[in-house]
Amino acid sequence: MLRYILKRVFYMAITLFIIATVSFFLMKMLPGSPLSVENKLSEAQQTIVLEKYGLNDPIPVQYVKYIAGLVQGDLGISFQFDNTPVTDIIMARIGPSMVLGAQALVFGTVLGILFGLVAAISHNGVLDYTSTIIAVLGTSIPSFIFAGLLQWYLAVKFEMFPVALWGTYEHTILPTIALLIFPMAISARFTRTEMLEVLGSDFITTARAKGVTEFGIIFKHGLRNALIPLVTVVGPMAVGLMTGTLVIEQIFAVPGIGEQFVTSVMVVDYPTIMGLTLFFAFLFVAIILVIDLLYVLIDPRIRLTGGES
Amino acid sequence: MKLKKVWFLALALMLGLFLAACSGGDDGGDTSSEGGDDTSTEEGSGEETGEEETSEPEQVMNFINGDTIPSMDASMVTDEYGIQFLGATMDGLYRLKDGEVVPGIATDHEVSEDGTTWTFTLREDAKWSNGDPVTAHDFVYSWQRAVNPDTGSEYGPYMMGGVIKNATAVNSGDVPVKELGVKAVDNYTFEVTLENPVPYFESLTTFATYYPLNKKFVEEQGDKYATSTDTLVFNGPYTLDNWESTSSSWELNKNADYWDAETVKLEKMTYEVVKDPQTAVDLYESGEIDRAGLSSDLVDQYSTHDDYRVVPETALFYLKLNQTGSDALANVNIRKAISKAFDKEALVNEILNNGSLVSTGFVPKDFVQTPSGEDFREANGDLVTHDVEEAKSLWEKGLEEIGKDSVTLEFLAGDSETAKTMNEYLANQLQTNLPGLTVELKQVPFEQRLDLDTNMDYQIQFAGWGPDYLDPYTFLNLWLTDGGNNKMGFSNEKYDSLLEETATTLAQDPEARYANFLEAEKILAEQAAVAPIYQSASAQLVRPSVQDVYVNAFGPTYEYKWASVGAEE
Numbered sequence: 080m081l082r083y084i085l086k087r088v089f090y091m092a093i094t095l096f097i098i099a100t101v102s103f104f105l106m107k108m109l110p111g112s113p114l115s116v117e118n119k120l121s122e123a124q125q126t127i128v129l130e131k132y133g134l135n136d137p138i139p140v141q142y143v144k145y146i147a148g149l150v151q152g153d154l155g156i157s158f159q160f161d162n163t164p165v166t167d168i169i170m171a172r173i174g175p176s177m178v179l180g181a182q183a184l185v186f187g188t189v190l191g192i193l194f195g196l197v198a199a200i201s202h203n204g205v206l207d208y209t210s211t212i213i214a215v216l217g218t219s220i221p222s223f224i225f226a227g228l229l230q231w232y233l234a235v236k237f238e239m240f241p242v243a244l245w246g247t248y249e250h251t252i253l254p255t256i257a258l259l260i261f262p263m264a265i266s267a268r269f270t271r272t273e274m275l276e277v278l279g280s281d282f283i284t285t286a287r288a289k290g291v292t293e294f295g296i297i298f299k300h301g302l303r304n305a306l307i308p309l310v311t312v313v314g315p316m317a318v319g320l321m322t323g324t325l326v327i328e329q330i331f332a333v334p335g336i337g338e339q340f341v342t343s344v345m346v347v348d349y350p351t352i353m354g355l356t357l358f359f360a361f362l363f364v365a366i367i368l369v370i371d372l373l374y375v376l377i378d379p380r381i382r383l384t385g386g387e388s
Numbered sequence: 389m390k391l392k393k394v395w396f397l398a399l400a401l402m403l404g405l406f407l408a409a410c411s412g413g414d415d416g417g418d419t420s421s422e423g424g425d426d427t428s429t430e431e432g433s434g435e436e437t438g439e440e441e442t443s444e445p446e447q448v449m450n451f452i453n454g455d456t457i458p459s460m461d462a463s464m465v466t467d468e469y470g471i472q473f474l475g476a477t478m479d480g481l482y483r484l485k486d487g488e489v490v491p492g493i494a495t496d497h498e499v500s501e502d503g504t505t506w507t508f509t510l511r512e513d514a515k516w517s518n519g520d521p522v523t524a525h526d527f528v529y530s531w532q533r534a535v536n537p538d539t540g541s542e543y544g545p546y547m548m549g550g551v552i553k554n555a556t557a558v559n560s561g562d563v564p565v566k567e568l569g570v571k572a573v574d575n576y577t578f579e580v581t582l583e584n585p586v587p588y589f590e591s592l593t594t595f596a597t598y599y600p601l602n603k604k605f606v607e608e609q610g611d612k613y614a615t616s617t618d619t620l621v622f623n624g625p626y627t628l629d630n631w632e633s634t635s636s637s638w639e640l641n642k643n644a645d646y647w648d649a650e651t652v653k654l655e656k657m658t659y660e661v662v663k664d665p666q667t668a669v670d671l672y673e674s675g676e677i678d679r680a681g682l683s684s685d686l687v688d689q690y691s692t693h694d695d696y697r698v699v700p701e702t703a704l705f706y707l708k709l710n711q712t713g714s715d716a717l718a719n720v721n722i723r724k725a726i727s728k729a730f731d732k733e734a735l736v737n738e739i740l741n742n743g744s745l746v747s748t749g750f751v752p753k754d755f756v757q758t759p760s761g762e763d764f765r766e767a768n769g770d771l772v773t774h775d776v777e778e779a780k781s782l783w784e785k786g787l788e789e790i791g792k793d794s795v796t797l798e799f800l801a802g803d804s805e806t807a808k809t810m811n812e813y814l815a816n817q818l819q820t821n822l823p824g825l826t827v828e829l830k831q832v833p834f835e836q837r838l839d840l841d842t843n844m845d846y847q848i849q850f851a852g853w854g855p856d857y858l859d860p861y862t863f864l865n866l867w868l869t870d871g872g873n874n875k876m877g878f879s880n881e882k883y884d885s886l887l888e889e890t891a892t893t894l895a896q897d898p899e900a901r902y903a904n905f906l907e908a909e910k911i912l913a914e915q916a917a918v919a920p921i922y923q924s925a926s927a928q929l930v931r932p933s934v935q936d937v938y939v940n941a942f943g944p945t946y947e948y949k950w951a952s953v954g955a956e957e
Contacts, residue, residue, distance in 0.1 A: 112835070115466040116542050119856075121872055124545045127559060131540030160633040161459040162611045171634035227666070235670045242670045244660050245636065332452075332662040334636030342455070347835060 087371075091364045096146075098360045099353070103145055106349045107138055113158035113347050132158065145353075154357070155350035159343060165354035168339065175245055176328070176335035180321030182255040187262030188313060194263070195270025196302065202275060210267060217264025223326040226257035230330060243332040254331040258324065262316055266309060273305035307378050314370040318363045445953045447655040449934060450677050452662040456636060460628065461614035462599040463534040463541045468945065474596045475944025476640055476657075478624040479647075481508055481527070481578075481593035484947060486938040489590050489858070493522055493600065493623070493647075494578075503585025503896050504553075510576040514647040516602050517622045524572035526600035531570050533606075534597050535559045543597045547856065551592065553581040585895030588859035595857065595943050625652045625949040636661040640948070653952040672929050679934065682927040684741045684806060695929045698743030702752045702941045703854040704863065707814075707919040712877035713847040716795045720916060721786035726848070727772050727919030728779040730817035736922050739809050743925035748772050750867075750912045751860045751905075752923045755941050758906075759898040764860060768906050771913035772920050776821050783822045794824040800846035803831040811850065814921075841875050849876075852924075855942040860905040861890060862942075867917055878917045883908050 113132065114125060129135050133144065148155060154165035191214075198210035230253060234242040241250050277283065278301050286300050323337025336355065343351040459470045462478065481494040494508040514522035534544030535558045548555040553569025569581030582589065592598060602621050609619045616632040625646050631638035640657040643649065662668050665683040669690065672680035682690055690696055709726065711718045732746040745753060748770035756764050787793060801811040808831060815827040827848075832840070840846050853873070855862040864887055865871055869879040886908040894900045912918070935954040938947040 109835075114542055116546060119546045119872070120542060123560060124542075124549070127537045127545070127561075128540045128542055130537070159458050160456070160615075161461055161464050162613070162615050163633045168634050171632070230667070230670060235674055238674070242674050242676065243662060243664075243667045244671075244676075329664045330667055332636075332660065332664065332667055334634075334661065338663070 084368075084372075087368050091361075091368065094364055095357060095360055099146065099149060099357055100142075102353050102356045103142055106353060107141075109347060113349060115346070149357070154354035157343075157348055157351045159346050159348040159351060165350050168351055169336065169354060169358055172323075172334060172336040172339045175333050176323030176337060177321050178251060179254050179258055179327070179333065179335070180317070180323070182251060183258035184262055184313070184317050184320050186255065187259035188266045188309075190259070191263040191266025192270045192302075192306070192309075194267040196274060196297070198267065198271040199274030199278065199305075200297065207271075210271070214264040214267040214271075217260045218268070220260075221326075222257050222260060222324070223330060225260055226254070226327055226330045229253050229257055243330070245331075245333050250331075250333075254327050254333055257327055257331075258320060262313075262320065265312060265316065269309045269312060270302075270305060273308055274301055277301050277305045303377075307374075310370060310373060310377065314366045315363070318359070318366050322359050322362065445933065445955055447653055447953050449654065449657045449951070449953060451657060451659050451679055452668055452671065452677050453659045454661070454663060454681075456634060456661055457631065457638075458633060459614065460620055460631075460633075462530060462596050462601060463539050463544055464614075465596050466542050471596045472944045472946065473628055473640070474599065475940075475946075476624065476626045476948050477620075477622040477628050477643070478596070478599045479514070479522075480595070480599045481510075482590055483949070484591070484594045484858075484938075484940050484943060485950065486947070487858075487941060489594060492594070494593070497590075503587075504582045506580045506582065506589060507573070508578040508580070510578060511647060512576055514623060515645045516605070517627055517643060517645055518602070518605060519645070520602055520604070520621075521575070522600055522602075522623050523575040524578035525575070526602055527578050527598075528570045528572050529603040529606075530599060530601035532558075532565045532568050533601060535568060536565050537561050541597070547592065547595060547597045550583055551586050551589070553583050555583075584891050586891070587895050587898065587901065588857050588861065591858035591942075625649075626654075626657070648949075652949060654948060657948065669929065678931040680929045682742065682929065684739070684927075687741045687927050690929060691927070693929060695931060697928050697930050699926050699928055699939050700743070700745070700754055701854075701924040701926060701939075702755045703852055703924045704747055704750070704752050705850070705852040705921045705924065706747070706750075707921065708841075708846075708849040708851050708876045709916070709918060710844060710847050710849070710876040712844060714795075714797065715790050716786070716792070716797065717847060718877075719786045719790050721782045721789065722795070723916035723919075725779045725783035725786055725822055726818060727916045728775045728782070729821040730814055730919075730921075731774050732921055733774065735810065735813060739813055740806070740922065742927040745923040745925065747920040747923045749920060750909050750918065751863050752855075755855065756858055756860055758902045764902075764905070767902075768909050771910065772916070779821055780823075783825075787824065792824075794826065796826040796828060798828045798830055798847045799850070800830050800832065800837060800840055800848065801850035802837060803833055807831070807850070814850070844875050844877070850921075858941060860902075860909075861887070864905060864908055864912075867912060876918075878915070880911055880915055880917075883911045883915075886911070 112125070112129070113134075114120065114128060120128070126135060133141060136144070145155070152166075154169075157163045157165055157168055160168065194210040194213065198207040201207050230242060233239045234253060240253050241247075244250055278297075283296060283300060286296055291300070323335040323340070325337050325341045327333070328335040328338040340352070340355045343355065453469060455469060457469045457473050458467055459465045460474060460477075462474055465471055465474055479492040481492055481497075482489045483492040484490075493510050493514050495511050497506055497508040499506050508524075510522070510524055512521070516522060531548065531552065533539050534541050535548050535552075535555045536544075537559055545556065545559040549559060550556060554563055554567045555569075557563045558565055558568050569583075571579045571581075573579050580589075586592070600623065605621050606613050612619045614620055617627075617629050617638075620628065622628070622643055623646070625643055625648070626640040627643045629639050629641055637658070637660045639659060642652050642655050646652060660677075662671065665681060665686055668677070668680040669682065669686060671677045707726070709717045709723050711723075716722050736744045736746055749765055749768055749772065751764050751768075753765040754763060758764060758767050787795070799811065799815055801807060811829055811831060815829050818827050819825055830846075837849070841849060841851070853863060853866060866873045867878050867883065868874065868887060869884050886904045890901045890904050894904060933954050935952050937951045939945065940947055
């Protein structure tokens with residue numbers, strides 16, 4: 080087990096290295112420069128300013144310096160925010176995105192599982208169709224439409240929640256609701272399909288024959304097995320949710336990381352773009368590793384390595 | 389089974405840690421929640437004062453900001469917001485008040501006969517927020533820092549190069565920093581030597597790059613200087629509080645140590661970053677903020693609102709016609725035809741729809757006045773107007789001269805939503821009104837457009853410019869033969885010499901200078917160097933209680949020193 084984890088961590092490092100390299104060279108291919116009043120400066124003046132950021136060095140030199148910094152955990156200094164390390168920017172912005180993402184993930188999947196379960200139990204009944212319709216709407220309507228509707232009706236019209244901004248717990252409610260629609264719909268669809276399949280399988284019939292209560296059949300034997308595939312989708316979804324979303328963060332004026340990422344791209348802030356790309360990549364591979372390990376725990380049929388047990 | 393339980397425990401623990409991390413994030417957000425709470429309490433008290441008409445309104449305003457403040461370092465700042473908040477927290481030698489230059493740290497100044505030596509007398513009662521006096525040495529240090537190549541400032545060389553003696557040489561490292569033409573004669577006498585006479589120098593000193601810096605403090609802070617409230621000192625009307633460079637909320641509080649604190653009526657302004665215009669309007673409607681900008685799609689809905697205002701701006705937008713790009717654009721009649729062929733009125737009313745004005749010249753309206761007190765735009769009148777008939781005949785004449793009956797031109801422009809609509813419209817207008825013209829649109833991001841502009845790799849380009857000081861020269865110098873922003877092959881000897889005179893022989897003679905500017909502007913029209921389109925404006929919702937907030941023609945967008953909260957209605 081330990082050997083397996085070490086091996087995976089090694090692969091993770093390689094993956095991150097490749098991502099760092101690719102994003103570095105992609106950045107260098109972007110047109111434009113990090114100067115903000117480029118059009119007002121002569122070329123000589125631009126060179127003087129770029130010197131400060133080490134951008135006059137040949138690209139291979141810049142690359143080596145960048146990777147050397149990375150190894151020491153230094154993501155560089157932002158161009159957009161004077162003298163502010165990229166790590167500070169990430170730390171300042173990741174909080175709100177994580178809170179919203181985690182809330183949306185937890186409530187979204189729990190609700191989704193419930194909907195899916197209800198749908199599966201009342202297969203082809205009214206509840207099944209209702210839940211399916213909700214799921215289809217949830218996956219097909221973009222979240223910013225919900226966000227706009229929620230903001231207008233619940234906040235502006237009925238004054239139940241703050242319109243936007245960040246601070247108290249109330250401020251997290253509307254963005255969380257807008258965000259959770261998608262994970263909810265996805266989990267509902269997955270749970271329903273899997274539940275139907277599991278409930279039709281032989282061991283459920285056996286359990287029934289043995290006199291297990293309906294409750295026991297659905298929750299202990301059915302649901303637990305039905306959730307295994309869901310774990311696969313929840314991982315990447317978690318990363319997506321917790322790294323923030325431009326639209327929701329912008330509509331509710333949440334100081335999150337997703338919105339910062341887009342801003343950085345707009346102002347050609349290389350260090351921040353690369354720092355965030357790496358950070359997101361790291362979260363992604365880390366979560367995938369965790370999911371793979373979780374599989375072993377949930378499903379005894381899966382083994383990491385052939386020989387062990 | 390036992391093993392499984394252990395694993396589940398571990399899982400639960402992980403989940404717990406995760407949740408703890410989340411609540412940690414919540415704590416981090418608490419600083420901003422203070423801002424949020426303030427907003428709601430103030431809103432409450434605002435309503436109270438509305439009911440009791442006799443009581444004084446609380447001197448607090450709540451605003452939103454379009455983005456974070458990336459820099460509060462006067463030497464490094466380049467963006468709108470940095471300049472805005474430096475403007476509110478700092479005093480330069482002079483200050484702008486409703487288009488006028490009024491004393492700041494300087495009480496008076498003398499200019500030498502030849503116009504190149506300016507001696508400023510500084511007030512002795514000005515203090516930094518850490519208690520230090522503001523002296524001439526603070527200006528010397530700051531201006532040297534702005535052009536020092538080690539600083540890496542962009543505005544330093546731009547605003548001071550060619551203005552202050554040796555600024556360009558210092559910036560390129562050719563001469564040592566101490567050779568810059570600035571000197572502290574004594575603590576309260578500051579002497580500046582200029583390269584040439586600069587008649588608008590007074591207005592330049594109101595700009596952020598020219599603010600003083602407290603040397604001891606800046607050097608103590610090192611790289612951390614101006615990255616948070618704790619690493620800043622102020623000498624202006626307000627102090628910036630609860631701020632870090634990544635903050636999405638902060639506040640301005642009245643600076644009790646400001647030399648002119650008596651004048652400052654406003655106690656506090658709170659700020660929250662809100663980028664979405666619809667969200668801003670929703671916050672305005674719910675009473676949480678006192679001003680919201682309107683994007684053009686919101687204008688129709690709110691233009692009948694009681695609080696609707698149009699704030700004029702001084703940025704000009706125009707078509708650059710690259711004379712080196714094609715033989716068609718090298719022909720003056722074709723250029724003239726293009727500049728007259730599109731309906732600007734419809735463009736500002738239908739597409740921009742935010743109070744923007746039709747532009748008919750090369751210097752904006754309500755920007756500068758001639759010595760006789762007339763608005764520059766009025767004095768020279770409408771130079772380039774929409775006239776399809778004339779455009780058509782000029783176009784035919786031009787085509788004849790170049791011996792072609794059809795022309796294809798590439799139109800380089802921005803790719804934002806509004807820009808795209810405008811581009812389509814302009815291309816359509818040109819093609820419809822000028823028979824035989826085919827316009828190929830090339831819409832690219834801003835940075836890429838700048839690159840193409842620098843390489844003169846375009847034929848027609850949609851571009852814009854905002855002023856850097858209060859003088860027509862800030863717009864007219866763009867089109868000098870070697871102007872860094874010309875980049876379209878325009879060159880006119882008469883034009884060059886007229887402008888050169890305003891900066892040399894006529895520098896001390898306002899009447900003659902303006903005569904030259906007016907004449908130079910006419911040449912631009914005769915030559916159809918660029919085709920003026922519009923002068924920008926912004927539509928807003930503003931509470932009537934927000935009083936005496938001035939809008940500047942350049943530098944900080946808003947001037948709050950004299951602002952106050954008046955009784956509602």
